[in-house]
Amino acid sequence: MLDRKSIKSAFESMLFIWGQPLPAKDAADTLDISKKDAIEIFNELMEEYEREERGIRVRRVNESYQFITNPENADAVKRLCTPVKIKRLSQAALEVLAIIAYRQPVTKGEIDAIRGVKCDRVIEGLEKKGLIREKGRSDAVGRPVLYATTDMFLKNFGFEDLSELPEIEDLESVMEVDEDYEEEPDSGQLSIDMSGSESREESDE
Numbered sequence: 203m204l205d206r207k208s209i210k211s212a213f214e215s216m217l218f219i220w221g222q223p224l225p226a227k228d229a230a231d232t233l234d235i236s237k238k239d240a241i242e243i244f245n246e247l248m249e250e251y252e253r254e255e256r257g258i259r260v261r262r263v264n265e266s267y268q269f270i271t272n273p274e275n276a277d278a279v280k281r282l283c284t285p286v287k288i289k290r291l292s293q294a295a296l297e298v299l300a301i302i303a304y305r306q307p308v309t310k311g312e313i314d315a316i317r318g319v320k321c322d323r324v325i326e327g328l329e330k331k332g333l334i335r336e337k338g339r340s341d342a343v344g345r346p347v348l349y350a351t352t353d354m355f356l357k358n359f360g361f362e363d364l365s366e367l368p369e370i371e372d373l374e375s376v377m378e379v380d381e382d383y384e385e386e387p388d389s390g391q392l393s394i395d396m397s398g399s400e401s402r403e404e405s406d407e
Contacts, residue, residue, distance in 0.1 A: 223266035
């Protein structure tokens, strides 16, 4: 049986090699310890890295953990790395993502009703980017697919869990993605009421 210091050391190596958020259960199974103990040790690592103001931090994403750089070193990292073209999510994609994030699980029909336009291509694009996923089916007639956000959504927005979701109007400034995104044209402006109602102002163009 490994002692606590050895487990922490092993977890650090796993985080370094894994790259993506490492589920606590997978780490626990690897070392034959309980998931509860793994989460406790990961949280201790988070506190240690934070307390010692290291250049690397441990971030929690639901019940997974990942190495990230200290945000205070962002300028140094940017100067070191080759610039990458950044493209924000479109307004339509942000609106659909906001609806799913705040009403999940939600059906495509409910999303369409709130936005007032069909969102098939937008939803497909968000799925391809790994930001949303299918989460079972509704009990409504036809048993439509239910959609929810993913851990990738949490990771890219910098959230630990859904309780950290910001106000809807703040979403656009939070996340940027580095791939072009195609979707149905929509020139109008939309004001979302998460209770299910909506107001739409048509473009004068």
